[in-house]
Amino acid sequence: MALSERTLRVVVYEGPGAIPVGAAERYAAVSALLERGFGVTRAGSERPVAPADASPMLVLGRWDGATPEPTGDPADGVLTRWATLDPATAGDAAERARAEMGAPVPGAWKPWFPVIDYDRCTNCMQCLSFCLFGVYGVDAERRIQVQNNDQCKTQCPACSRVCPEAAIMFPKYKSGPINGDAVSESDLGREKMKIDISALLGGDVYAMLRTRSERAQSRFSKERDSDKALAERQKCLAKLAALAGDIPPEVLMSLPSPEEIARKATEAAARAKAALAPETTATAN
Amino acid sequence: MSANGTGGAPAIVYCHCKYAQVLPVATKEAVLRALCDSGLPFEAVPDLCEASARRDDALKRLASAGPLKIAACYPRAVKWLFAAAGAPLDAATTEVVNLRTLSPEPAAGALLSTALEANLPAGKVTVADAPKAVVAPNPNES
Structure with a gap:
């Protein structure tokens, strides 16, 4: 942008x-x-x-x-x-x-993106670890920041729900505290506020997607049926959509392949780990 | 265009929230109409979120206008939208009039008043900081 x-x-x-x-x-x-x-x-x-x-x-x-x-x-x-x-x-x-x-034309993109409340943010990097779309990064001081706001998925507030401090706002979201309204102590512990997709699915979501993909690949290596592969993925993602609450189905359906998800998740986790590592370690890496 | 000769009265900023329906339309229309009826100078932005996302220099311009009254949404959101655009607001001289929670008349009254009640949050915002004014339900929100 x-x-x-x-x-x-x-x-x-x-x-x-x-x-x-x-x-x-x-x-x-x-x-x-x-x-x-x-x-x-x-x-x-x-x-x-x-x-x-x-x-x-x-x-x-x-x-x-x-x-x-x-x-x-x-x-x-x-x-x-x-x-x-x-x-x-x-x-x-x-x-x-x-x-x-020659002035720019605004409004080409619906402004849906996370806004960080640095009064609340503890720089824990959970958002960076969680987001698969590369929205988050760190600045020169290794402080979390929104770097690619136009890569955010419209109407998806998922990262705000994994933030343990409710520090991530989407000002155009329908309800508080994600919309910027005051945060209560009960918000922080409330199940409704949090989305732990892994827990909801009884394990790591990425592992689940991977397992399903492997099962599907094994079956499809015999059947060579791409329609069935697609149906399997859609079934898996529809289950996610139902469990994840207000994460729009189209966001889940536009997730990359399970392999790509696993790769991105590993990369994001590594970036978060590097950002949290002591300066000397990070420099050495 | 400057603050000279205005006796320290705050500049007025109105956000039209063009790219979403989170502000009640009736409130937006009533507040903008009250601004135009008043004959007072004001600044109107199509959408603060969109301007923040583009780091539009207009936000730096607004933040440098001296004491401000901003008709938009929640003060916590407005504070960090400006900050994200590299245009931090002065907490001591900024009042946000929340069009998501106020009904049209109190919103317009607060905006046009020369008295400024700074209300940007400092530190963690809790329920004690929540607006105590009349709440207008937004028909666009479920």
Whole structure:
């Protein structure tokens, strides 16, 4: 995921040189812009707003005269475009300005990803060990961090359920404390909060998948029936889905092959172990 | 655009939570309408989560705006969304108005008020920190 992108900032201006609009039109324009994914500043003098920076800007107003000419130079990174404030066309004007100024297009990906509460996190690395999708990593100080948030599986809160401190939030999750609501002591011990898939299945989930795969391979080496292999895997994963509660079936169904799961799990565990190892050992490795 | 001449009143930030239906639509609409009706300056972001995921510089810009009132979701989530984007909020001068739990009128009232009640969590958040205001059930949540 690209970092530190400067998105287009749309400013609704009603100060000197512009004619104020009514509240209803203001609401319609701001709503339309937000629905198209644009951040909006309604400028004025009664309250502060965020300071200007190098982000490209589109200023919308009912100009008391001609619409101002574009300003700024691509070389200094500060570009400003001006257009007429009209709720019906504000979104299109912003799209044009964004394209002209080469600003990134947000919203291409549904923002579902873990957010770590470092007030609670103990750096135990359980999340790193658990996640098969490479979302977690460690920083230079070997502190757990979310490194590949766009690899997270939409609607899957599984890693937050293995966190012993309830330190992993998904702000768009339906209920607390995963959504960021306060954590109670009972949350930490509550069975509902925790998903121990291994325990639910009476053993290591990866081992279970491996065993099933081996059984299937043995049988299929005689039968050569790929449909049966697929059915076997789907049956196994459907059982997981039923037991795992709110982990979406499509997430479980998109898990890699049992062999790949075992390999990824081993790698993640090794990374977690390395991150937790004393500095000298980690360096030696 | 700066905090000059505003007498220390907090800047207002509104999150539209565009990419999910976790904020009650009626609350979002009522709060945004109240903001537009008030004629006050404000900042509106389509989705704080999305901006945080992209480490959008807009969050650094907002975090540097001085005292803030942020209409979004849970304070614990908002605190760490900004932190994850490299734009930590000042706990002493930030109030989060939780649109997931407040009904429209108290939410709009809290947002427009010049009084600031800093409420970002410090340390482990427990039930004692939970909001005590009127709870509005979210029809989008099961």
